[in-house]
Amino acid sequence: MSKILSQEEINALLKNVGQEGEKENYEVIGGNEKKVSPYDFSHPQLLSKEQERMIENIHENFCRTYSVYLSAQLRLLAEIRQLSIEQFSYSDFVSSVSNPSCLYMMDFEKPNGRGILEMSSKLNIFIVEKLFGGQTLFKDMTEDREITHIEQKVMKRVMDKCFSELTKAWLSENDILLKYGSFESNPDYAQIVSSSEPVVVVTFEIVIHGTKSYMNICYPYNWLSKVMFQEEFQAQMNDEKNETSNEDQESVEEILMNTQGNLSAVLGSINLPIQSILELSEGDVLVLQTKIESSIPVYFGNKHIFNGNPGTHRQSKAVKITKVF
Incomplete structure (x- = not known):
């Protein structure tokens, strides 16, 4: 036959549930249970x-x-x-x-x-x-x-x-x-x-x-x-x-001003189905959506900041800035 616990025994069990690892932090001093905090003398806590x-x-x-x-x-x-x-x-x-x-x-x-x-x-x-x-x-x-x-x-x-x-x-x-x-x-x-x-x-x-x-x-x-x-x-x-x-502000500004960025001019674009892209071969001509007289966008990173006209300069391809956003 199972034993019926008294109220004092139930309270004692509830007090100890989940606290097995904390028993070592308590000591009985003068008949009273008092909490004891560990102190490591090799790592003194001197700062507040x-x-x-x-x-x-x-x-x-x-x-x-x-x-x-x-x-x-x-x-x-x-x-x-x-x-x-x-x-x-x-x-x-x-x-x-x-x-x-x-x-x-x-x-x-x-x-x-x-x-x-x-x-x-x-x-x-x-x-x-x-x-x-x-x-x-x-x-x-x-x-x-x-x-x-x-x-x-x-x-x-x-x-x-x-x-x-x-x-x-x-x-x-x-x-x-x-x-x-x-x-x-x-x-x-x-x-x-x-x-x-x-x-x-x-x-x-x-x-x-x-x-x-x-x-x-x-x-x-x-x-x-x-x-x-x-x-x-x-x-x-x-x-x-x-x-x-x-x-501090001047130092940050100096670093930002000397930071190099990538400018890219996009000549044009075209949308094609995957089947047409797979069938492309050497010599095929892609007709872009950009008109001959239209300016092309110039990007800094992914941000559109200029418009320009494509051309050449000293045997190199170049873009002349026509509009600043």
């Missing part, structure tokens, strides 16, 4: 949500301005996206960096400190090659080695601009200055703080021709805390959050 949003806004501005510069230098579209903001101990960050890599030491002023910008060697080699006119695609790059002293000198100009844009993003009118310090390829030699100190790592994704690479910026938490707790800094962040500088 508001501070993380502040850092995110700062680096979104940096992504926009530096991607414009990088696209202009490489003469192709380079897109930079911010992926994450994470907190580690410095030893964990160093152990996550491959060897060899490209570690650019940043010197901070007002307040003083040091940080690291880390990029892959493969991306650095590709940038140097493109600056010298190379035609290799980023997806075809297989070389991943320590960059030479000559390549470091070439990359210094690129990184100086990077730190300049990063300084602007951190509001340089507050006298915050980030500049190029030195270069290291071995992460074990890049010591900016003690191994147990907390750092904040901002990770970026760089997309070139559909191929992805990554860049990390490592800030010591002690330096960040000095900057972000300044009242003037937080006030200016609120004032300038939605402003777009004239320099």
Whole structure:
């Protein structure tokens, strides 16, 4: 005969349904059940949500301005996206960096400190090659080695601009200055703080021709805390959050004006059934719908922007523009 459960037993069963994996989050302390939240001391959560949003806004501005510069230098579209903001101990960050890599030491002023910008060697080699006119695609790059002293000198100009844009993003009118310090390829030699100190790592994704690479910026938490707790800094962040500088607009306009497009002139067209198309052979004449005295359309991409008259110019076929839409 089946046993009839009491109300207390039913309540106990309902409480435990679907919560087997959560039992470990509760402990009985002093006769009372209390929730226990796990805390990982190797990844200390020192930043508040508001501070993380502040850092995110700062680096979104940096992504926009530096991607414009990088696209202009490489003469192709380079897109930079911010992926994450994470907190580690410095030893964990160093152990996550491959060897060899490209570690650019940043010197901070007002307040003083040091940080690291880390990029892959493969991306650095590709940038140097493109600056010298190379035609290799980023997806075809297989070389991943320590960059030479000559390549470091070439990359210094690129990184100086990077730190300049990063300084602007951190509001340089507050006298915050980030500049190029030195270069290291071995992460074990890049010591900016003690191994147990907390750092904040901002990770970026760089997309070139559909191929992805990554860049990390490592800030010591002690330096960040000095900057972000300044009242003037937080006030200016609120004032300038939605402003777009004239320099950004001019940079975008310059890239657009130098972008090459395809112009095509359509001589005419004709509609034929599939059977007639299959029966066409060499020597057949197609009578187009365009009249001899009619102008022909000129397209930019798929947009009809001009009309013109076909002709010749110095033994080449040409079109004279007669109307602009």
